[in-house]
Each structure stands twice: as structure tokens, then as C-alpha cells.
Amino acid sequence: MPSGLKTRYHILQNFNVRGQRTNDCIFAWTIVVQTNGPTNRSQPTVAVVGAGISGLSYARTLADHGLPVTVFEKSRGVGGRMATRRSDNGAAFDHGAQYFTVRDERFQNCVDSWQHAGLVQRWTGRIVSLHDQNKDQDKSSTARFVACPGMNAICRHLAENLDVRTNTRVAPPTRCQGKWLVSDETGSELGRYDVVIVSAPAPQAGELLQGSHDLASRASSVRIAGCWALLVQFPARIDLDGDGAFVRDSALSWIARNSSKPGRNPDVETWILHASADWTQCRLEESSEAIQERLLDAFWDATGMAAVPPQFCRRPPLARCVTHGTAA
Numbered sequence: 001m002p003s004g005l006k007t008r009y010h011i012l013q014n015f016n017v018r019g020q021r022t023n024d025c026i027f028a029w030t031i032v033v034q035t036n037g038p039t040n041r042s043q044p045t046v047a048v049v050g051a052g053i054s055g056l057s058y059a060r061t062l063a064d065h066g067l068p069v070t071v072f073e074k075s076r077g078v079g080g081r082m083a084t085r086r087s088d089n090g091a092a093f094d095h096g097a098q099y100f101t102v103r104d105e106r107f108q109n110c111v112d113s114w115q116h117a118g119l120v121q122r123w124t125g126r127i128v129s130l131h132d133q134n135k136d137q138d139k140s141s142t143a144r145f146v147a148c149p150g151m152n153a154i155c156r157h158l159a160e161n162l163d164v165r166t167n168t169r170v171a172p173p174t175r176c177q178g179k180w181l182v183s184d185e186t187g188s189e190l191g192r193y194d195v196v197i198v199s200a201p202a203p204q205a206g207e208l209l210q211g212s213h214d215l216a217s218r219a220s221s222v223r224i225a226g227c228w229a230l231l232v233q234f235p236a237r238i239d240l241d242g243d244g245a246f247v248r249d250s251a252l253s254w255i256a257r258n259s260s261k262p263g264r265n266p267d268v269e270t271w272i273l274h275a276s277a278d279w280t281q282c283r284l285e286e287s288s289e290a291i292q293e294r295l296l297d298a299f300w301d302a303t304g305m306a307a308v309p310p311q312f313c314r315r316p317p318l319a320r321c322v323t324h325g326t327a328a
């Protein structure tokens with residue numbers, strides 16, 4: 001693909017793992033930066049910044065077509081906002097992306113192959129809507145899919161046999177002798193590449209592209225919203241008639257019984273609580289303890305159930321969702 005690009009820069013937004021522009025499934029934001037070096041070489045070298053689903057989808061596709069690709073990821077593992085976290089006692093939680101849907105035939109083919117490989121299963125948990133302690137059943141017939149045993153399994157699958165360098169935070173690439181010079185934050189050189197693919201969340205992409213060209217301002221113009229998440233394990237089953245709920249008029253926007261998803265341990269009662277964007281925005285500076293307490297209170301309030309002390313409760317770092325893009 002890179003050698004076939006006619007324009008110097010190419011920008012894609014909101015594409016799914018098959019590269020379609022769609023609102024159907026997991027959104028991704030990726031910027032491809034190409035040097036104006038020779039385009040007729042058979043194998044341009046490619047650096048991908050970010051090992052979330054978008055960066056890994058690019059890397060997988062290019063590597064499968066024989067291009068030498070290196071992926072750099074600042075975290076210690078792959079997955080990005082499809083991360084799966086574990087408690088000290090080994091319980092797993094889908095921290096960010098909860099499930100995905102399929103409305104495009106091409107993506108359906110991809111999901112079919114993942115299902116066939118046992119990587120993805122349909123989540124048939126009962127989804128409800130909670131408001132003022134009332135409950136409505138979700139009447140949509142949309143199939144919801146999850147990766148097994150955790151959402152990051154898709155990213156680990158895509159990363160198989162790729163050259164992925166974790167714990168490596170990339171600094172803004174610079175031009176050097178017709179290539180992109182990629183270094184880490186300490187200034188150590190990581191390599192020189194014909195093509196750099198930046199798949200970091202838009203504001204971080206803006207920083208990585210600083211001083212390069214107008215892509216920096218386009219990326220920086222995308223607004224994103226934070227989402228406080230709480231990972232909770234209860235000592236016994238919570239007797240709510242539902243496995244996932246969209247919550248209205250609450251600090252919470254979404255709650256899910258993580259252990260109800262296929263491939264998870266059904267004997268360990270784990271829940272994910274997501275705060276709403278507005279609620280999070282007003283509490284970005286609050287302590288972990290305060291956020292935990294408030295979200296747990298909101299959980300009991302929304303479900304109308306008597307509070308039970310959790311066995312494990314943790315607020316991971318703030319996750320961010322793209323809420324509005326202004327880039328062309």
C-alpha cells in the first residue's frame with residue numbers, strides 16, 4: 001500500500017479493522033506519513049507507532065504482504081484501549097472496549113474467521129437500560145461479539161510473529177536523509193523508515209507529528225472525552241436481572257458483568273463500571289478513592305440493590321474515547 005500512494009500524506013479516520021469507513025465496530029484513528037523518497041522499491045520499511053487494534057491491523061496487513069514492519073508500543077503489552085487487566089487473584093477485566101457489533105459484510109467475513117479460530121464468540125448476556133431504578137430490556141437484536149478470553153486477545157492474535165517492541169515510547173519522528181528517523185523519548189535511535197504509521201489517540205498523534213505538517217493540527221483538533229472505569233469483584237453473584245446495562249441520569253453510563261461474557265471465569269463475579277463523559281470531565285483531578293466510592297454508590301443507586309462490600313476494586317488509569325472529530 002505505501003508504495004502505491006500518490007499523495008505524500010494520507011489520512012484515515014474512523015475505520016474498522018478491515019479499513020472500512022463505518023460506525024459499525026471498533027473505531028480507530030490512524031495517520032500514515034510517507035516520505036517522498038522512492039516509491040517504486042518493492043519493500044519500503046515501515047514503523048508503526050502504537051499496538052492498539054488500528055496499528056496492529058495495519059502492521060499485520062503490511063507484514064502479510066511481505067513488508068518489513070516494526071511496531072513500537074509505549075505500554076508493556078499490546079491492546080491499547082482494548083486492554084484486559086487482571087486483579088491480584090487473576091480475575092480478568094475488559095477495561096476499555098466492551099464488545100463489538102458487525103454490520104458490514106466484509107467485517108463479517110473477518111469475524112467469521114475469528115469465530116472459527118475460537119478467538120471471538122457472541123455475547124448473549126441480557127442487556128438492559130437503567131434509569132431512576134427502573135429497568136427496560138434492550139429490544140435490539142444486534143449481535144454483540146467479544147474476544148476470548150479477554151478483548152485484547154484480538155490484538156495479541158494480530159501481533160503474532162510481528163516485530164513488536166513494547167515499553168518503547170516514540171518521540172516525534174524527524175526527517176533525515178530522505179527517511180523518517182524514529183527515536184525513543186530518551187533520544188536513542190530506533191531506526192530509519194520510509195513510512196511511519198501513527199496510530200496513537202488523536203491528541204498524542206498531534207504531539208508526535210508536531211512541526212512536521214498540517215496533520216498535527218488536524219489530529220490535535222479531534223476532541224476526546226475521558227472515561228473513569230472501575231473494575232470490581234464481588235464475593236458472590238449480584239442478583240441483577242441483566243448482564244450489561246446502559247445507565248441514564250447517573251454518574252455511570254455503562255455497567256457490565258464481565259464474568260457473563262464467554263471465555264471468562266463465570267465463578268468469579270466481576271463487573272466493569274464506566275462513568276459518563278460529563279461526570280468524568282468534572283472529576284479529572286479527584287483521588288482514586290473518591291472516584292471508587294462515588295461510582296460504587298452510583299452502581300447501587302442505579303441497580304436499586306443493597307450495597308455489598310467488594311472483594312476487589314480498582315480504578316485503572318483514565319481511558320479516553322473519541323467524541324468528535326473535526327479533521328477532514
Ligand SMILES: Cc1cc2nc3c(=O)[nH]c(=O)nc-3n(C[C@H](O)[C@H](O)[C@H](O)COP(=O)(O)OP(=O)(O)OC[C@H]3O[C@@H](n4cnc5c(N)ncnc54)[C@H](O)[C@@H]3O)c2cc1C
Pocket residue numbers: 025026027028029030049050051052053054055072073074075078079080081082095096097098099100101168169170171199200201204208227229274319320321
Ligand atoms: C472506556 C472505553 C470503552 C469503549 N467501549 C467500546 C466498545 O464497547 N465497543 C467498541 O467497538 N469500541 C469501544 N471503545 C473504543 C475502542 O476501544 C477504541 O476505538 C479502539 O480500541 C482504539 O484503537 P486504536 O488502535 O485506534 O487506539 P489505541 O487502542 O488507543 O492504541 C493506540 C496505542 O498507541 C500507543 N501509543 C500512544 N503514543 C505512543 C508513543 N508515543 N509511542 C508508542 N506507543 C504509543 C498507546 O499506548 C496505545 O496502545 C471504547 C473505548 C473506551 C476508552
